[in-house]
Amino acid sequence: xxxKPTMIAFQDVHKYYSDYHALRGITATIKAGEFxxxxxxxxxxxxxxxxxxxxxxxxxxxxxxxDGKNMAGVPANQRPTNMVFQSYAIFxxxxxxxxxxxxLRRAGLAKAELAAKxxxxxxxxxxxxxxxxxxxxxxxxxRQRVALARALILKPKVLLLDEPLSALDKKMREQMQxxxxxxQRQVGITFILVTHDQEEAxxxxxxxxxxxxGEIAQLADPETLYRRPNSRRVAEFIGTMNFLPAQVISEAxxxxxxxxxxxxxxxxxxxxxxxxxxxxGPAVGFRPETLTILFEGQTxxxxxxxxxxxxxxxxxxxxxxxxxxxxxxKAVRISMRNVFGRPVLDIGARTRVAWSPGALVLFR
Amino acid sequence: xxxxxSRWARLRRTEAANGxxxxxxxxxxxxxMLAAPLGAIFLYSFLTDGYLExxxxxxxxxxxxxxxxxxxxxxxxxxxxxxxxxTAVTVLxxxxxxxxxxxxxxxxxxxxWLFLITxxxxxxxxxxxxxWKVILGYNGVVNSxxxxxxxxxxxxxxxxxNVNSVVITLAHAYAPFAILPIFVSLxxxxxxxxxxxQDLGESRFMTFLRVTLPLAMPGVxxxxxxxxxxxxxxxxTPQLVGGPEGRMVANLIQLQYLKLDNYPLGSxxxxxxxxxxxxxxxxxxxxxxxxxKGRKA
Numbered sequence: 001x002x003x004k005p006t007m008i009a010f011q012d013v014h015k016y017y018s019d020y021h022a023l024r025g026i027t028a029t030i031k032a033g034e035f036x037x038x039x040x041x042x043x044x045x046x047x048x049x050x051x052x053x054x055x056x057x058x059x060x061x062x063x064x065x066x067d068g069k070n071m072a073g074v075p076a077n078q079r080p081t082n083m084v085f086q087s088y089a090i091f092x093x094x095x096x097x098x099x100x101x102x103x104l105r106r107a108g109l110a111k112a113e114l115a116a117k118x119x120x121x122x123x124x125x126x127x128x129x130x131x132x133x134x135x136x137x138x139x140x141x142x143r144q145r146v147a148l149a150r151a152l153i154l155k156p157k158v159l160l161l162d163e164p165l166s167a168l169d170k171k172m173r174e175q176m177q178x179x180x181x182x183x184q185r186q187v188g189i190t191f192i193l194v195t196h197d198q199e200e201a202x203x204x205x206x207x208x209x210x211x212x213x214g215e216i217a218q219l220a221d222p223e224t225l226y227r228r229p230n231s232r233r234v235a236e237f238i239g240t241m242n243f244l245p246a247q248v249i250s251e252a253x254x255x256x257x258x259x260x261x262x263x264x265x266x267x268x269x270x271x272x273x274x275x276x277x278x279x280x281g282p283a284v285g286f287r288p289e290t291l292t293i294l295f296e297g298q299t300x301x302x303x304x305x306x307x308x309x310x311x312x313x314x315x316x317x318x319x320x321x322x323x324x325x326x327x328x329x330k331a332v333r334i335s336m337r338n339v340f341g342r343p344v345l346d347i348g349a350r351t352r353v354a355w356s357p358g359a360l361v362l363f364r
Numbered sequence: 365x366x367x368x369x370s371r372w373a374r375l376r377r378t379e380a381a382n383g384x385x386x387x388x389x390x391x392x393x394x395x396x397m398l399a400a401p402l403g404a405i406f407l408y409s410f411l412t413d414g415y416l417e418x419x420x421x422x423x424x425x426x427x428x429x430x431x432x433x434x435x436x437x438x439x440x441x442x443x444x445x446x447x448x449x450x451t452a453v454t455v456l457x458x459x460x461x462x463x464x465x466x467x468x469x470x471x472x473x474x475x476x477w478l479f480l481i482t483x484x485x486x487x488x489x490x491x492x493x494x495x496w497k498v499i500l501g502y503n504g505v506v507n508s509x510x511x512x513x514x515x516x517x518x519x520x521x522x523x524x525x526n527v528n529s530v531v532i533t534l535a536h537a538y539a540p541f542a543i544l545p546i547f548v549s550l551x552x553x554x555x556x557x558x559x560x561x562q563d564l565g566e567s568r569f570m571t572f573l574r575v576t577l578p579l580a581m582p583g584v585x586x587x588x589x590x591x592x593x594x595x596x597x598x599x600x601t602p603q604l605v606g607g608p609e610g611r612m613v614a615n616l617i618q619l620q621y622l623k624l625d626n627y628p629l630g631s632x633x634x635x636x637x638x639x640x641x642x643x644x645x646x647x648x649x650x651x652x653x654x655x656x657k658g659r660k661a
Contacts, residue, residue, distance in 0.1 A: 077567055085559070
């Protein structure tokens with residue numbers, strides 16, 4: 001993959017609301033054509049950061065650059081960005097077509113040309129023929145599409161999406177996720193999505209910035225974020241991660257020797273220790289699917305231990321087992337894909353568990 | 365016997381009966397105090413005046429007189445003109461105030477501002493009109509002030525006892541009535557719509573014209589109706605500050621009823637004024653419906 005040019009650059013951006021420090025030194029770059037997500041719990045500053053790009057929020061210090069230009073003093077209506085609002089902000093006094101064509105007034109197009117562009121934009125979001133409808137009569141999903149068409153018709157350099165899917169039900173949300181990805185590939189515009197839904201961010205993004213308390217905790221592609229979270233906090237925010245206390249025995253030549261409860265001695269690569277433990281003492285972390293329960297006749301490809309099953313949660317395609325590994329006093333979660341003909345184990349059963357040192361993450 | 369009784373019992377239990385029972389005091393009041401007098405006036409307007417008595421002869425003569433007599437027509441047109449100017453002035457001045465309170469006052473302070481806006485209501489209407497007399501009079505506040513700083517050599521006379529003073533007094537009296545509906549409609553506007561307007565490339569001013577103003581129109585039209593309807597028939601203000609040139613239709617009706625004892629003609633003028641108000645109001649209601657079309661709530 002060739003290196004794409006930078007579209008947005010935050011240079012040590014700070015934002016204060018009187019004495020509340022909402023953004024605390026954000027430095028990051030977003031590449032052209034990237035699907036970028038700002039992920040974090042509510043109040044972490046992700047929406048504020050998005051609004052500094054749109055121009056709705058001034059910044060107290062630092063710089064926001066769009067396509068190489070410093071945006072200081074540039075009002076929202078002169079920025080090469082468009083936004084899909086959380087509430088969609090569909091103008092209730094206008095029709096669908098008038099909403100979509102709202103931003104084209106200044107282009108001074110002839111009536112027929114304008115209508116053609118609006119039709120094209122509506123077709124792109126799957127609302128062909130909706131132009132004459134009253135905006136208020138639309139469903140949530142349709143309003144979202146109108147908001148998308150209204151923003152994309154202006155061919156912005158950056159499309160900003162402020163939790164656009166949070167108001168939709170689960171089915172509709174999943175459908176819109178796929179459509180947004182398709183749309184982004186089709187138009188090639190930089191998309192910046194704000195979301196508190198880690199699953200949504202993982203599914204949709206090329207890269208994700210995880211934010212806590214006005215700071216970016218980690219900025220990485222979804223896989224790195226999931227496999228190598230750089231702190232316990234990020235690990236716990238994205239998916240499920242089990243933790244067991246551990247001690248570093250020795251460290252040399254890019255290898256770390258640890259003694260972990262339940263696993264015993266293991267040798268990790270230096271890249272498996274990217275993060276901090278946030279004061280809870282050193283620990284190894286692992287995702288539920290990296291451990292495998294061994295059934296009759298199966299053998300571990302790497303290492304193996306024994307465990308007692310304490311809880312079984314059946315999900316149809318998956319079963320979650322809360323198990324206590326030999327020599328530990330706390331249950332950890334293992335997720336197993338259900339296979340036809342294989343029984344679901346009972347609570348209290350003893351079983352063998354396969355694991356691999358490569359799947360562990362060390363938090364110091 | 366049994367049958368009717370049970371039917372009555374059943375009727376009493378129905379929701380409709382309950383509803384009627386509940387509104388009956390109000391309905392009775394409205395019928396006695398509103399519908400009955402209105403009907404009487406309507407009836408009078410078709411009878412013949414016999415100086416000190418009313419002759420029960422059906423006639424259109426009162427209406428012909430009311431609509432053709434130069435004097436009555438002038439006063440009617442003046443009333444219409446005054447209330448239109450008052451409405452325009454009041455609503456145009458009320459809009460910026462409502463806008464300011466809605467958009468530039470912090471939410472915690474809004475109720476305080478609304479409270480302050482209602483302060484003029486704390487004194488009686490009559491006293492407020494008299495106060496304007498003090499302010500606008502020959503030796504009033506405005507004139508002595510302007511004389512004092514040497515801007516004028518002799519007192520201004522065009523500010524009292526004519527149409528101007530009526531407009532000023534009425535516009536002040538009705539300002540809160542105009543501010544509140546506009547304020548409510550501005551409050552209902554989702555602020556993200558204004559951000560969306562700017563996000564889509566429009567300046568603040570164009571966003572105001574294309575988003576804020578159309579969405580505030582129901583409030584503006586409500587204000588227009590609320591100011592226009594009562595001012596056209598206002599009696600006290602023209603009587604006290606209007607002078608001979610500032611007389612309006614209510615003063616004319618009073619003249620016919622109480623001074624000239626011509627009930628039929630007074631009634632005909634009153635009914636005609638009501639008809640004009642109705643027509644103008646219907647136009648605005650129609651406009652409002654157009655703006656409200658396709659709008660929730």
